Amino acid sequence: MDFDLVAQTFEQMEQTSSRLALTDLLVSLFKKTPPEIIDKVTYLIQGKLYPDYEGIELGLAEKMAIRAIAASSGENMSTIEQVYRKTGDIGDTAGEIMKSKGQSTLFTEPMTVERVYSTLDKIAKTAGPGSQEAKLRLVSSLLHDATARQSRYIMKFVMGKLRLGIADYTVLDALALAFTGSRANRQALETAYNVSGDLGTVAKIVATSGLEEVQTVGITLFRPIRPMLAERVSTPAEALERMEGKAAVEYKLDGERIQVHKGQDRVEIFSRRLEKITGHYPDVVEAVRSINTKEAILEGEVVAVNLETGEYLPFQELMHRRRKHGVEDAMKNYPVVMNFFDVLYVDGSSKTSLPYTERRKALKALLAGKQDDRIRLVEQIVASEAGQIDRFMAKAIEDGCEGVMVKQLSSTYRAGAREFAWIKIKREYRSELADTLDLVIVGGLYGRGRRVGKYGALLLAAYDPENEIFRSVCKVGTGFTDVHLEQFYQSLEEHRISHRHARVDTGMEMDVWFEPKIVIEVIASEITLSPSHTAAKDSIRQGYGLALRFPKFTGKIRDDKDPEDATSVQEIASMYKRQLKTIGKQDSDDRQVK
Numbered sequence: 001m002d003f004d005l006v007a008q009t010f011e012q013m014e015q016t017s018s019r020l021a022l023t024d025l026l027v028s029l030f031k032k033t034p035p036e037i038i039d040k041v042t043y044l045i046q047g048k049l050y051p052d053y054e055g056i057e058l059g060l061a062e063k064m065a066i067r068a069i070a071a072s073s074g075e076n077m078s079t080i081e082q083v084y085r086k087t088g089d090i091g092d093t094a095g096e097i098m099k100s101k102g103q104s105t106l107f108t109e110p111m112t113v114e115r116v117y118s119t120l121d122k123i124a125k126t127a128g129p130g131s132q133e134a135k136l137r138l139v140s141s142l143l144h145d146a147t148a149r150q151s152r153y154i155m156k157f158v159m160g161k162l163r164l165g166i167a168d169y170t171v172l173d174a175l176a177l178a179f180t181g182s183r184a185n186r187q188a189l190e191t192a193y194n195v196s197g198d199l200g201t202v203a204k205i206v207a208t209s210g211l212e213e214v215q216t217v218g219i220t221l222f223r224p225i226r227p228m229l230a231e232r233v234s235t236p237a238e239a240l241e242r243m244e245g246k247a248a249v250e251y252k253l254d255g256e257r258i259q260v261h262k263g264q265d266r267v268e269i270f271s272r273r274l275e276k277i278t279g280h281y282p283d284v285v286e287a288v289r290s291i292n293t294k295e296a297i298l299e300g301e302v303v304a305v306n307l308e309t310g311e312y313l314p315f316q317e318l319m320h321r322r323r324k325h326g327v328e329d330a331m332k333n334y335p336v337v338m339n340f341f342d343v344l345y346v347d348g349s350s351k352t353s354l355p356y357t358e359r360r361k362a363l364k365a366l367l368a369g370k371q372d373d374r375i376r377l378v379e380q381i382v383a384s385e386a387g388q389i390d391r392f393m394a395k396a397i398e399d400g401c402e403g404v405m406v407k408q409l410s411s412t413y414r415a416g417a418r419e420f421a422w423i424k425i426k427r428e429y430r431s432e433l434a435d436t437l438d439l440v441i442v443g444g445l446y447g448r449g450r451r452v453g454k455y456g457a458l459l460l461a462a463y464d465p466e467n468e469i470f471r472s473v474c475k476v477g478t479g480f481t482d483v484h485l486e487q488f489y490q491s492l493e494e495h496r497i498s499h500r501h502a503r504v505d506t507g508m509e510m511d512v513w514f515e516p517k518i519v520i521e522v523i524a525s526e527i528t529l530s531p532s533h534t535a536a537k538d539s540i541r542q543g544y545g546l547a548l549r550f551p552k553f554t555g556k557i558r559d560d561k562d563p564e565d566a567t568s569v570q571e572i573a574s575m576y577k578r579q580l581k582t583i584g585k586q587d588s589d590d591r592q593v594k
């Protein structure tokens with residue numbers, strides 16, 4: 001398959017922000033793709049070579065990339081560096097240089113998708129001493145035969161900068177349309193994706209064997225399942241209203257959600273984003289080996305703990321575990337405990353279709369025989385009255401938790417779904433919104449005074465999944481320490497772009513723009529109508545969006561979240577409506593008191 005078909009589609013995708021148009025472009029690309037390589041094309045669209053759980057990176061240094069462009073274009077390094085300083089993107093630099101060179105069309109070897117993929121694959125798998133030079137040769141060999149457009153996308157990909165921002169749901173829609181003729185079949189594809197965590201494989205199955213085969217996709221050990229998610233409410237009474245008279249209530253721990261896959265001689269750990277993070281928690285791996293079963297997939301929250309006092313510590317402490325080297329030291333200095341709250345698979349059989357009560361029983365039985373104190377079963381009660389939940393929540397907060405999770409007793413494990421079968425209630429921040437928001441940084445204003453040379457404020461956006469657009473909701477400048485400011489300045493540098501990103505919608509003017517990538521957590525005092533921010537625009541009042549009042553960075557950088565996992569505009573709209581209700585209630589309470 002001609003790689004130019006892919007590059008052309010990418011180019012068109014970058015220029016549109018309409019979800020329908022994106023889907024059409026994908027459908028037409030999928031239809032032109034030979035079924036044998038549709039998995040590869042799907043991964044390329046996602047900007048990867050394999051599903052995330054494989055944990056494979058291309059790992060080419062920036063300097064090497066510039067050298068590769070020099071080697072294949074014959075241009076000198078300083079000219080290339082100059083263009084790079086201007087564009088801020090290696091792919092765009094490659095495209096511009098190749099264009100200015102007006103490369104000949106007498107290529108020695110045709111640029112097929114197969115060739116691009118297998119070369120990228122070799123780059124990813126080249127490791128050890130001298131590997132940078134070897135990677136450089138491989139990239140140069142591709143660029144040598146590539147057009148300007150092809151070079152642009154090859155280099156974006158190599159640098160991990162190919163971010164078309166296509167949500168998985170759009171790819172699923174396009175696959176359903178291309179291979180079954182109807183968008184309605186997306187559900188079946190989505191179910192297969194939810195349990196396999198692998199869009200490429202789902203694409204290949206539907207393209208080669210059809211929808212029926214897709215329906216047979218089940219859980220496989222060492223392939224992460226997409227996590228079940230929770231809706232939110234503000235009070236125990238509201239949560240109970242959504243349940244069937246009674247519900248399970250569990251501690252909501254403030255750590256990192258992980259999925260643990262235990263085989264006979266192997267344990268792997270996956271993050272909420274389905275990345276393999278086994279290396280962060282060798283102590284959890286060790287502890288899990290003591291569970292007496294051949295195979296199991298368990299889910300839980302790993303939490304930092306003070307071993308002397310037994311106190312749970314905030315989420316930030318786990319940051320120390322995210323490193324390639326020195327994990328041994330981090331393990332000693334920042335010990336963790338593992339709190340399991342679900343079981344999805346045991347010895348060859350899936351548990352996801354069992355109701356919560358049965359899964360909890362199975363989980364309890366599994367952990368009954370464990371030998372290791374670092375493994376715990378999450379604290380739980382079954383409650384039928386709001387007062388019970390209130391008391392349990394107070395105890396949870398005293399014990400260092402963020403709040404509670406209320407779970408429907410009859411619910412199966414709904415992989416990938418966010419529904420009211422699980423409801424989170426977080427501790428109230430006095431006179432502040434009951435919940436924090438996870439927002440994406442999309443722009444910045446330069447700082448003044450003490451903040452000269454840093455950013456004074458960042459523009460944050462919520463995600464609009466229906467249109468796949470990030471819509472602004474506030475500027476935030478408080479809550480940052482000097483360390484944060486420095487850290488943000490550096491980490492944002494690689495996401496800096498010259499214009500507002502095509503998928504960002506805002507009425508604000510900014511000094512700099514960023515591609516939507518970094519997710520941070522904020523709290524705020526309330527939500528207000530806004531003429532300049534565009535989150536949930538027109539949904540409450542014509543011509544107005546919603547904005548956060550007095551937003552403050554909590555100190556949490558949510559690098560466990562993709563930008564598409566940010567708080568959605570719908571969630572903000574419903575928080576606004578809830579806020580109106582409580583204010584209304586407070587007003588009438590006040591009146592009664594008077």
Ligand code: ATP
Nearest residue numbers: 229230250251252253254256257301341378405424
């Ligand atoms: P979400 O995961 O819902 O997108 P989030 O990552 O911002 O949102 P929260 O809003 O804090 O997280 O709440 C959900 C998270 O709470 C879960 O993903 C999980 O990491 C954590 N959690 C803690 N305790 C539990 C529990 N007992 N059951 C399920 N999840 C729990």
